[in-house]
Amino acid sequence: MMTPQTILQTKFGYDTFRNGQAKVIDNVLDHQNVLAIMPTGGGKSLCYQIPALMMDGITLVISPLISLMKDQVDALNENGIPATFINSSLEYDEVEERFEMARQQQIKLLYVSPERLDSGYFNQLAQLPVSLVAIDEAHCISQWGHDFRPSYLKLTDIIKQLPTEPTIIALTATATPKVANDIMDRLNLVDEVKTGFSRPNLSFKVVKDQNSDQFLVDYLTVNHEQSGIIYASTRKEVERLTLMLKRHHIKSTMYHGGMNRDERRQNQDDFLYDRVPVMVATNAFGMGIDKSNVRFVIHDQVPGSLESYYQEAGRAGRDGLDSEAILLFKLNDVQIQHFFIDQSDMDEQTKQREYDKLQAMTQYANTQQCLQQYILDYFGEKSASCGHCGNCLDDRESQDITVSAQQVLSCVKRMHERFGKSLVAQVLTGSKVKRVMQMRFDELSTYGLMHNRSQKDVSELIDFLTASNYLYADGGQYPILKVAPRGVSVLRGDEQVFRKTAVKVQQALAEDDELFEELRTLRRELAEQQGVPPFVIFSDKTLHDMCAIMPDSLTEMMEVKGIGESKLEKYGEQFLDVIQEFETEE
Structure with a gap:
């Protein structure tokens, strides 16, 4: 009999659910409308992907980003799960063909952007046997949230009009209590599963009173093997930083809204496919980027709110391995954010909310409390000190x-x-x-x-x-x-x-061993052949697990976290060969 547990093991290669996942899945299978609040990397997507395989009909996934859709669909197909997406990157014929696949129930998950729902596709969607609607990045529905999108507001009406009366699951990683209540009210949700916002594998740091360019060069030189994102607030600063890093022979690429689509796609792929380790970007980059082996996120300029900061910083360490989130704090950057708010066409009440959020961000940079604890307090969650952020490890007098x-x-x-x-x-x-x-x-x-x-x-x-x-x-x-x-x-x-008072200098992140590097090389080659990002093949965590277990048969390879039946069949032999060759050389 097919249960959530057996699907977790055979399709996704994991033995146990993470905190909150089983409860959310049970709610959905009982046709209860539910809000899931889980940290980035907390496994939100499994909360609708597993029910999608158990329910009749198809699951409609509403996701705001084209890049995320493609990555998630690639990852599902790699696991032998039929899924596709419909968005503005497709020609008319391709859209029609994918709707036909959905009508014939040849797929289990259909990813759609909120704008597409609103643009004449509704009649076609209404003909589909939709049993579940999953709304990703659900904080976009709330005007109290940090990334409000008007297209999300219309979702409520559209979903209510679907003749199949589907179950609804809304998912987000960043919602203050006020935003969570707003989402529940708007979507008529009956239950909330909140696993806590804590990211124990992330080490938060604030760096002040240092030349930030010099800090970046030093940090990236020490951590040259690692993959990471550097955020800046303006396109001009993104371009300046990228040039500066290239002058210091640091491999990096950039991403901002002023670049043409092809250039953005090429740079994003270079980063996703591990061809270039460092991405310098505005916040136009990253929402929904599923790259699991980002080891650091550095904010070269102060973001406008703690919600934005935590979401962007949370792109580090999605695989659960130790990673860093560093804020380079300069007072002048706060003034730039202030200027953005001043010049915006928001009404006075909304501006007031934005000023308050910026104030909380400034206080984060100046507190001597545990940094993770400060963030969790902001989200209405009580917690102990994390023990490994910059403030907790600060042994200065x-x-x-x-x-x-x-x-x-x-x-x-x-x-x-x-x-x-x-x-x-x-x-x-x-x-x-x-x-x-x-x-x-x-x-x-x-x-x-x-x-x-x-x-x-x-x-x-x-x-x-x-x-x-x-x-x-x-x-x-x-x-x-x-x-x-x-x-x-x-x-x-x-x-x-x-x-x-005084200032501390950062250390290097942990170096990876030889076998890990060899497995990573094989993963990159396979990814290039398949036309998918390397983490879609296996995450860093799975590769580290291979190094720890050192399997010498396909049966033992099944013990490795993140290897299900489909991936074992596709890649098991090749990775076994590398491990056995490595053992022979030892």
Whole structure:
């Protein structure tokens, strides 16, 4: 008898479900509409792919990205599961042919973009025996989310009109409690399965006060064998960084919305197929990129929200192996994001939300709390310290900065808690700018108390005090600083303030061994022959597992995680040959 467990083993090559997967699958098989909130790499796609194989009819998967559709369909076909996609990259004849395959039930999963649902395809979809609708990246449906898409809003009406009344599963990796409630309401979902946002294999770091170009060159030189993504906020910065890396003989490629489609596709393929290890990109790249062996994600510029940051950083280590997420924090980048919000055509309420999100992002960069814990708090989840982020491993001495903190808090009070960070910093450093003099702030007792420090330095101290809840920022575009209850304790002398100072240098990620490299070479050759990315053949984790088990027969090869019957038949012998040859040489 076919059960979720047997499909997991025979088709996908895994012995056990990850946290939450079995519960979501049971819900779907009981025809319960469900929201699955799982971290990136947490195995969301199996939550609808396994029910799709057990239910009559076909499963309609709504996914916002063309690149993801192709990768997922390739991966399913590699596992012997019939699937296809319909999107704007296809000619009319191809679309018709694929609909015909769906009508004849020659496929089990049909991937469609939300725009296609809305563009006259509905009549054809209504003729299909759709038993399940899976909505990927479901946070796009919520105006509270960080990536709201109007085309997603229409989904609710379209799904309700399908005559087969399919079960609905919505999936996302980044949803605050507010966004989750919004998704549940809009799609009429009855259950929520939330496995936690934690990514234990990711090591988060914030790098400040360093020349970021130099940091990148040093880091990429040390980790030259590893695959990673560098994010920047503007097309211009993406181009500048790519040129800079090429000058230092670091193999990299780039991706942004201003490039033509062919060039973008070529660069994306070079990265996916492991021909080029480093991708420099705007956030136009990566959503739905299923490449599992990304070992690091570096943000060269600050993103606009913690949701965006966590989603983009989460593209590292999808295979569960140790990986790094590094933020290169510069105050100037926060001002660029501020400018983006200022210049946008959003209404005032939406702008206010965006300013608040940017504020939380700035606080993340300045907290000395565990970084993973800070992010999880933001998503409404209580957690212990991770033990391996930059802050948890930070063994630098803490300095008592109580006096400096009192000077800042006192200045905010003396300015009647009516002004923002830059003006407070100007007063403390004794600036003679027109506004300070006009408002006679030069007569305050706190004026010039920090005349020997730069305004940037004082601004960062204010950010640290805000991140540590001594101050809070109230308001949107120009937030006003106010003293928090904890800050009042410091002013009274009831609490001391400590801060770590100097800067730490990064180490190399773990190097891979010889056999792993040989298996990786074979994987790349097979991938080129098949016209699919290497991770579609086997993930890094599967290759590492082969190195650990060292199978000497096809039966033993079945013990390796990620090898199902279909892949064993296709590739088992070739990988066995490499392992046996390696053992002979040893």
